[in-house]
Amino acid sequence: MICRKCSGPGSLIIRKEYCYCNDCFITNINHKFRACIGKNKILSPNEKVLICLSGDASSTVLLDLIHVGLSLNNHKKLRVIPYFLHIIERDSEGEEISKVIVEQCKNYNFNITLVNIDEYFNKNILCNDNTMKNHYQPSISKNILLNIPTSISEDVLTKMKQNIFIKIAKQLKCRIVFTAETTTLLATRLLSNIAIGRGSQVENDIGFADKREENVKILRPMREITNEEIDHYLRIKELNPATDILGKGYGTSLQSVIRNFVLDLQENYPATVSTICKTADKIGSVTDNVNKKKCIICQSNLDCNQLNLTAVDATMFSRKVSSKVINSNENLKHIEEGNNLMFPFIYEKLCYCCSRNISQLNDPMLQTLVCRNDDK
Ligand SMILES: [Zn+2]
Ligand SMILES: [Zn+2]
Structure with missing residues (x-):
């Protein structure tokens, strides 16, 4: 056990490999x-x-x-x-x-x-x-x-x-x-x-x-x-x-x-x-940060709906195949309009994850409260 910095007696080993004395x-x-x-x-x-x-x-x-x-x-x-x-x-x-x-x-x-x-x-x-x-x-x-x-x-x-x-x-x-x-x-x-x-x-x-x-x-x-x-x-x-x-x-x-x-x-x-x-x-972001519409809770860019396939599409798809809704385009239209029950305020005020978080708050008053960060 020899300290790798001062060559004095070492006292601890980091990552099973590097030995140091306390001071070093x-x-x-x-x-x-x-x-x-x-x-x-x-x-x-x-x-x-x-x-x-x-x-x-x-x-x-x-x-x-x-x-x-x-x-x-x-x-x-x-x-x-x-x-x-x-x-x-x-x-x-x-x-x-x-x-x-x-x-x-x-x-x-x-x-x-x-x-x-x-x-x-x-x-x-x-x-x-x-x-x-x-x-x-x-x-x-x-x-x-x-x-x-x-x-x-x-x-x-x-x-x-x-x-x-x-x-x-x-x-x-x-x-x-x-x-x-x-x-x-x-x-x-x-x-x-x-x-x-x-x-x-x-x-x-x-x-x-x-x-x-x-x-x-x-x-x-x-x-x-x-x-x-x-x-x-x-x-x-x-x-x-x-x-x-x-x-x-x-x-x-x-x-x-x-x-x-x-x-x-x-x-x-x-x-x-x-x-x-x-x-x-x-992993850098594809877009720059300037003048973009942002999520009011986490300040992330909201332009992800330009992408071909997102987590929202995946969730909506699995909802479609597991329910009896026949006309699925109706659902996706609601997402674009932003008044979606499954994903409240999505892409309008909130990113996918924040919207999903909000959807878990069953009390509409709580949903509004959490979103009141809006007015800064
Ligand atoms: Zn040392
Ligand atoms: Zn967010």
Whole structure:
């Protein structure tokens, strides 16, 4: 066991292959983080950055990496003005997690803004004095997320959070948002995306930068760090995450089945996971982003109906062959007109996947609420 950097005694092995001592390992992770930001050249000096912390293992490491970067006093100093944000999720567990995150930030001398997930339904989230405002009954998100299949609620939750990130970034005049997705998580998301019908959105959902929103870019500076490395980092620096939602066996959703598959891959074929992500980098969108009609929930382009065969066509086809409807053209006409019962607002306001998500909310009032993102 010899460290591959300093040739001193090694203490850990990454990907069953590379040996490091603790110091060189931590330096290497900091370097990966900075290199990822640096090579993409999106940040200008003293950029205001909204840093979104979920409290899980990777977000705990992100917080530490930011702190290390800001504390440096040489040319490597991280020149950003950080604003920290945590979104409190639906239940009492969410309250607990938020307390731990506030404590973590206090240890680093950072302030953090807490926002309830229900603020998704609120137009102006932050008041002038940065205190929270809540106009809606606190159970809206809970109702929505409990009454639909878990595969869909995971996706809805992700999109709701992303919308809140962007709204708050705009209010704080941040052009940049950091989120803490690791290679492992992004590989999972890539495979899930394809399975749930977000194949056309892979570039923005998995790449370094999500550029769907014109004035705010969501960056993923930890996308070259794996969960294995996160675990070592936490252990060496004795950091305790507030939550461990990435753990195996969590939930029964499609996403968690895929997550377990990716975690198994990582354990047994460690190189495969980063290969999955590199594949995503090669998938670019066919069209450019400018002046296109966009989905009001996920901001993806809505011009996919120009394609020859889409997931919607496939679903409509299987509906046709399994029902007694004789004139199928009638169905497809409704899709084009946008008032389709099976896929509400499809191509008019929503992409395929968001429309299918909405269709699962049986209460029309909830459907309207989720779609009220419209008026920005
Ligand atoms: Zn070393
Ligand atoms: Zn969408």
